Amino acid sequence: MVEHYLTAASSYATDIDNLIWLVTIIVMPWFFLVQGILFYFLFKFKKKDGQKAQYITGEEAHQMRWVSVPHILVLLCDIVLIFGAIRVWVDIKQDMPTPDATVRIIAQQWAWTFVHPGPDNKIDTDDDIWTVDELHLENGQTYQYKLESRDVMHSFSVPVFRLKQDALPGRVISGWFKPIKEGNWSIQCAEMCGIGHGLMPARVIIESAAAHAAWISAHGPGKLAAATPAASAPAPQTAPAPQAP
Amino acid sequence: MQFAKYVACGISLLAMACQAPAEDHSPGGEELYQLCSNCHGETGAGRPVLNAPAIAGLGSWYIEAQLKKFRSGERGTHPEDLPGMGMRPMAMSLQNDAQIADIAAHVAAMPATRPKPILDGDAAKGAGIYATCSTCHGKSGEGEQEKSAPALNKTHDWYLVRQLQNFKSRVRGGNPADATGAQMLPWVAMLADEQAMKDVVAHIQTLK
Structure with a gap:
């Protein structure tokens, strides 16, 4: 159902959605039950003429049950939630699948720089492809990302991936994603980073193997990409024009 | 009776919320410049620590052209142009050409500040x-x-x-x-x- 409103474009997006559902299904009945009891008591014990307020110590067994029974039930629900959450956490944050490629993501006030591997499929080499505000990925490939910040805290947020990872100055944070759906989706900064925080959108472009290979070959070794202004355009972008270093 | 009071109060609040908004307000160049002033300063004298140069008194045609370049990505999209990448979203926040023209006219009308040189050229x-x-x-x-x-x-x-x-x-x-x-x-x-x-x-x- 979440996917109806927000596309799931990474291999683990559905796991996150299911976890949200699990939390919702368990918490929502409790919410309505507690609110119902609260309002029931509010009306049942409202002010009545000739009746003084009572102080209840809660030491009687039938009174203590109002606390102890829900307490135990909530703890049981917590155990279910913790098991569900840990499973997703381990799969997404602890396990690092063998990546097909690595991309470097550099945040700054107020733009994103992406370093893609060139034809040698390795980053930090001469044929790297640099873009601004435009991340190109091949559909179905597992990517490791190395996230860093040039200045202050940012947060790399890709809603269709259900991914949000803080970027901290001085640290390189690794993670992974596997795009599973071709398209052109938004990237946001999800950490207040200054006056231009709301103005640093970027795009992730997930393309077929052939289209991605064509994009890479359009940026031959030694060339540096001057990104096209993708962030402001909702439609898929054409490949950035190559530019001499 | 008490219930009727609550209903009346709710209807009043709803009516206030539904009031017609004030006349359309188009911000002028001075108001738009408030965004720029965070880095370029209220007088347009610039702030070197923020990589923001002095802009006061520059030609409106030049300010306008550069804002449009930043907005379109002709400037501020090179991965080595870090200050330019910071400037670009500011230009993108301007909604139309008229706002760019207004802000450029405001900057052009500011008295030039002629900042002191800090480099050691001959x-x-x-x-x-x-x-x-x-x-x-x-x-x-x-x-x-x-x-x-x-x-x-x-x-x-x-x-x-x-x-x-x-x-x-x-x-x-x-x-x-x-x-x-x-x-x-x-x-x-x-x-x-x-x-x-x-x-x-x-x-x-x-x-x-």
Whole structure:
């Protein structure tokens, strides 16, 4: 159902959605039950003429049950939630699948720089492809990302991936994603980073193997990409024009 | 009775919320400039610590052209242009050409601040180099709109040197869409090194 409103474009997006559902299904009945009891008591014990307020110590067994029974039930629900959450956490944050490629993501006030591997499929080499505000990925490939910040805290947020990872100055944070759906989706900064925080959108472009290979070959070794202004355009972008270093 | 009071209160609040909004308010250049002032300062004197140059008094046509370049991505999208990448979202936040024109007119109307030089160039050596630049930028560095050449004598020396470096490395002017920026590329080729850039900029700082 979440996917109806927000596309799931990474291999683990559905796991996150299911976890949200699990939390919702368990918490929502409790919410309505507690609110119902609260309002029931509010009306049942409202002010009545000739009746003084009572102080209840809660030491009687039938009174203590109002606390102890829900307490135990909530703890049981917590155990279910913790098991569900840990499973997703381990799969997404602890396990690092063998990546097909690595991309470097550099945040700054107020733009994103992406370093893609060139034809040698390795980053930090001469044929790297640099873009601004435009991340190109091949559909179905597992990517490791190395996230860093040039200045202050940012947060790399890709809603269709259900991914949000803080970027901290001085640290390189690794993670992974596997795009599973071709398209052109938004990237946001999800950490207040200054006056231009709301103005640093970027795009992730997930393309077929052939289209991605064509994009890479359009940026031959030694060339540096001057990104096209993708962030402001909702439609898929054409490949950035190559530019001499 | 109590219930009726609550209902009346709710209806009143709803009516207030549904009131017709005030007349459309189009922010003028001065109001729009508040966004710029965070980095460029209230007087347009710039803030070097934020990589924001002085802009007060620059030609409105030049401010307008640069804002449009930042908005379209002709400037501020090169991965090595870090301050430019910071400027771009600001230009993108302006909603239309009219707002850009308003803000440019406001900046152009500000009194130029002529910030003090901080670099150690040799103005005497730079005078010879500037003879070439003056064909477009004017003998006094006042700029010439017909040649798309902005005024040079109203901004920081460090900013001018950085832009010369950017042109030299094609960080600026290298985007095929930036036709006026590309005009500068053959001219910066004549500057042998950074010291030559500092020298010519030192001379520009002496222009009245």
